[in-house]
Amino acid sequence: xxxxxxxxxxxxxxxxxxxxxxxxxxxxxxxxxxxxxxxxxxxxxxxxxxxxxxxxxxxxxxxxxxxxxxxxxxxxxxxxxxxxxxxxxxxxxxxxxxxxxxxxxxxxxxxxxxxxxxxxxxxxxxxxxxxxxxxxxxxxxxxxxxxxxxxxxxxxxxxxxxxxxxxxxxxxxxxxxxxxxxxxxxxxxxxxxxxxxxxxxxxxxxxxxxxxxx
Ligand SMILES: O=C(NCc1cccc(CNc2ccc3[nH]ncc3c2)c1)c1cc(-c2ccc(F)cc2)cc(O)c1O
Ligand SMILES: [Mg+2]
Numbered sequence: 001x002x003x004x005x006x007x008x009x010x011x012x013x014x015x016x017x018x019x020x021x022x023x024x025x026x027x028x029x030x031x032x033x034x035x036x037x038x039x040x041x042x043x044x045x046x047x048x049x050x051x052x053x054x055x056x057x058x059x060x061x062x063x064x065x066x067x068x069x070x071x072x073x074x075x076x077x078x079x080x081x082x083x084x085x086x087x088x089x090x091x092x093x094x095x096x097x098x099x100x101x102x103x104x105x106x107x108x109x110x111x112x113x114x115x116x117x118x119x120x121x122x123x124x125x126x127x128x129x130x131x132x133x134x135x136x137x138x139x140x141x142x143x144x145x146x147x148x149x150x151x152x153x154x155x156x157x158x159x160x161x162x163x164x165x166x167x168x169x170x171x172x173x174x175x176x177x178x179x180x181x182x183x184x185x186x187x188x189x190x191x192x193x194x195x196x197x198x199x200x201x202x203x204x205x206x207x208x209x210x211x212x213x214x
Pocket of ligand 1 (some may be wrong): 040041042065066067068089090091092117118119120141142143144146169170173174198199
């Protein structure tokens with residue numbers, strides 16, 4: 001049987017990147033997805049916006065919903081200060097298996113905890129399982145119809161604090177219209193849209209940054 005797109009992406013990393021060098025892992029994936037075959041990584045253009053928001057927030061505890069192959073996991077973890085932790089949630093076991101290898105290839109496995117399962121089941125267990133009081137930063141990049149229910153779940157589980165920054169991918173393409181409505185109409189969030197393009201294309205997409213006001 002043939003390989004999968006994530007497996008081919010992993011091969012490209014192992015062939016073209018330097019072990020322990022996160023920048024080379026990011027470049028190898030971006031090159032592969034721009035010139036060989038498209039894949040749904042946040043990509044280099046939106047990735048620069050992710051980097052700038054992360055540098056501004058400098059989170060001690062971060063959550064990523066939707067690991068895929070670990071591209072944004074590597075982008076986030078490489079910018080974390082020593083002792084900071086990233087928890088990333090992936091539902092698809094095949095994606096998770098590739099992501100673990102890409103995160104390890106980048107040498108970032110000590111900063112990252114990859115948890116397999118649906119966000120709806122795992123979010124209520126975050127405090128007890130990982131000793132998390134609250135998250136400083138949340139990157140939403142999983143099923144777009146889960147953005148609203150999971151944001152409400154994070155609120156209800158007391159996992160957001162005054163100033164927690166949520167950053168949501170794909171609010172234009174494929175789109176997360178209910179999520180945009182939710183955070184823009186809520187008095188509990190201060191939101192800002194960062195216009196960009198769908199990874200590796202000229203199609204418009206963007207990131208929505210929402211600060212929880214408590
Ligand atoms: O849909 C997207 N990504 C989410 C996704 C998609 C598939 C599988 C999973 C399985 N992973 C998963 C599921 C549920 C979960 N619950 N908790 C964790 C968790 C993890 C996740 C997406 C699509 C496009 C896109 C496609 C086509 C096109 F033409 C334009 C744009 C671009 C993106 O940047 C995207 O992010
Ligand atoms: Mg995405």
